[in-house]
Amino acid sequence: MSGKNDQKIALWLFCVCAMIFLMVVVGGITRLTESGLSIVKWHPISGIIPPLDEAQWHEEFEAYKAYPEYQKVNHGMSLEEFKSIFYWEYGHRVLGRLIGLAFFVPFMVFLLKKSVSPALKPQLWVMFFLGGLQGLLGWWMVKSGLVDDPDVSHYRLTAHLGLAVLIYLYMFWVACGLVMKKYNGKRLNITPLKWLIGLILIQILLGGLVAGLNAGLIYNQWPLMGEGFIPSDLFATSPLWLNFFENHTTVQFDHRMLAYVIVGLGVYVWFNLRHVREIKIRRARHALLLMILLQVTLGILTLIHAVPIPLAAAHQAGAILTLSAGLFLLRRVS
Numbered sequence: 001m002s003g004k005n006d007q008k009i010a011l012w013l014f015c016v017c018a019m020i021f022l023m024v025v026v027g028g029i030t031r032l033t034e035s036g037l038s039i040v041k042w043h044p045i046s047g048i049i050p051p052l053d054e055a056q057w058h059e060e061f062e063a064y065k066a067y068p069e070y071q072k073v074n075h076g077m078s079l080e081e082f083k084s085i086f087y088w089e090y091g092h093r094v095l096g097r098l099i100g101l102a103f104f105v106p107f108m109v110f111l112l113k114k115s116v117s118p119a120l121k122p123q124l125w126v127m128f129f130l131g132g133l134q135g136l137l138g139w140w141m142v143k144s145g146l147v148d149d150p151d152v153s154h155y156r157l158t159a160h161l162g163l164a165v166l167i168y169l170y171m172f173w174v175a176c177g178l179v180m181k182k183y184n185g186k187r188l189n190i191t192p193l194k195w196l197i198g199l200i201l202i203q204i205l206l207g208g209l210v211a212g213l214n215a216g217l218i219y220n221q222w223p224l225m226g227e228g229f230i231p232s233d234l235f236a237t238s239p240l241w242l243n244f245f246e247n248h249t250t251v252q253f254d255h256r257m258l259a260y261v262i263v264g265l266g267v268y269v270w271f272n273l274r275h276v277r278e279i280k281i282r283r284a285r286h287a288l289l290l291m292i293l294l295q296v297t298l299g300i301l302t303l304i305h306a307v308p309i310p311l312a313a314a315h316q317a318g319a320i321l322t323l324s325a326g327l328f329l330l331r332r333v334s
Contacts, residue, residue, distance in 0.1 A: 005115040006178040012106045013175035019099045020168045021320050024161070026092050028316040031211055032309045035088035036152060037069045037145045044135070048097055050090055060086065069150035096138065100131060123174050130167045137163055154212025155245075161208040165201065165323070172324060176331040185278060188333050192272060196265045197326040203262060204319050206255045215248040215255075216307045222300050225253065259296055266292040273333070284329040291322040 030036050040063050041047070051057040061082050064070050070077065107124055110116050116124065141160045144153035210216050225231040234250055237243045243250040270289040276282060295318040302311040 005110070006117075009110060009116070009120070010175045010178035012110075013171050013178075016099060016103050017168055017172050017175065019095070019102055020164060020171070021317070023092070023095050023099060024164055024168070024320055025313055025317050026088070026095055027161070027164070028211070029309060029313050030088045030092045031157070032307070032312055033085060033088050034073075035085035036092075036142060037067065037150060038064060038082065038085040038089045039093065039142075040064055040067050040146060042139045042142070044097075048094055050086075057083070067146050067150070068148055069145065072150055093138075096135060100135070103128065103131060120174070120178075123170075127167065127171055127174075130163065130170070134160070134163050134167060152212070154209055157212040158205055158208030162205050165204055165320070168320065169201070169323065169327065172327055173331070176328060180331050183278075183281075183333050185276065188276070189272065190330065190333050192265060193269050193326065193330055193333070196262065196269050197323065197330060199258060199262050199265065200319075200323050200326055203255070203258050204323065206251065206258060207316070207319060209245065209251045210255050213246070213248050213251055215252040216303060216312075218248055219252060220304055220306045222304055225249070225256075255299075259299060263292060263296055276333070278332075281329070281332045284325070284332045288322075288325040288329050291318065291325045294318060295322045 039047075039060075051060050057079060061079055064082060074081075107128065110124075111121075137156075137160050141152050141156040144156050145151050219225040219231065223229065231249050231253065233247075234253055235243050235247070236249070237247040244254065245251070266289055270285055273281065273285045276285070295315070298311065298315040298318050302308070302315045305311060
């Protein structure tokens with residue numbers, strides 16, 4: 001009974017994945033446009049309605065003026081300029097609510113119709129719980145910037161991004177498992193592929209640190225950093241371990257170096273699966289390598305052009321697509 005509904009459930013999950021993908025991109029643009037602190041209140045229900053007249057806009061603007069970002073960064077901003085940053089954060093929050101509805105309503109329908117298998121039900125509940133946690137984490141992140149230092153914590157921003165990617169990863173993996181047949185060919189060594197996916201995930205988190213620290217705005221050349229491959233201020237922060245999280249140079253350097261490792265391992269995985277004759281696996285193998293190379297190219301272009309919004313947004317989107325390609329291939333060969 002429930003097996004007949006697997007394709008419907010998978011289609012639903014893939015649609016929610018697409019919305020999460022869009023959410024990550026919009027979140028990145030919200031960060032790039034410095035719009036994340038434009039809405040200083042959190043109203044989960046009533047907050048879905050934006051200001052509807054000039055009086056409401058002035059009320060929203062006055063609330064923003066009471067916080068350090070306006071006082072220290074955007075002092076003198078006009079109402080029209082405020083509207084432009086408001087709408088990015090507003091869109092980000094509304095999209096989050098829509099994702100919640102897009103998951104919750106079909107989930108309840110599938111449960112009431114008893115269309116969910118016992119094995120799948122706990123997985124869907126985990127997704128639901130993580131989605132609620134993500135909303136709370138988002139507000140916790142915003143609160144970190146409503147203080148004397150008007151910038152969100154790069155730790156909280158990375159945690160917010162990381163949880164979004166984790167939810168996407170888990171949902172995409174489960175959805176693929178509902179519609180893909182198990183691989184029945186010759187046993188393959190998929191350990192390098194698992195490592196590759198793990199490193200891509202770490203690289204996304206490093207990208208969160210780079211974005212949170214604005215570390216992409218320094219050393220805007222490639223392949224050198226300044227006058228050499230290894231910059232002189234790589235470990236300028238004390239204690240030593242703090243460099244990996246708070247030194248702008250070190251964080252960018254780590255992001256670069258891990259990209260090289262991912263390219264090398266990606267080529268190895270591609271070469272290691274060259275003897276597999278199944279056409280779907282061959283296509284998935286080519287797609288993964290292509291996405292890795294495209295993503296590295298986008299990263300270099302984003303860096304040398306000092307993080308323009310279109311390139312940076314494409315780079316963030318490329319990260320999720322690269323992760324998806326890796327997961328898709330792993331499902332194919334598992």
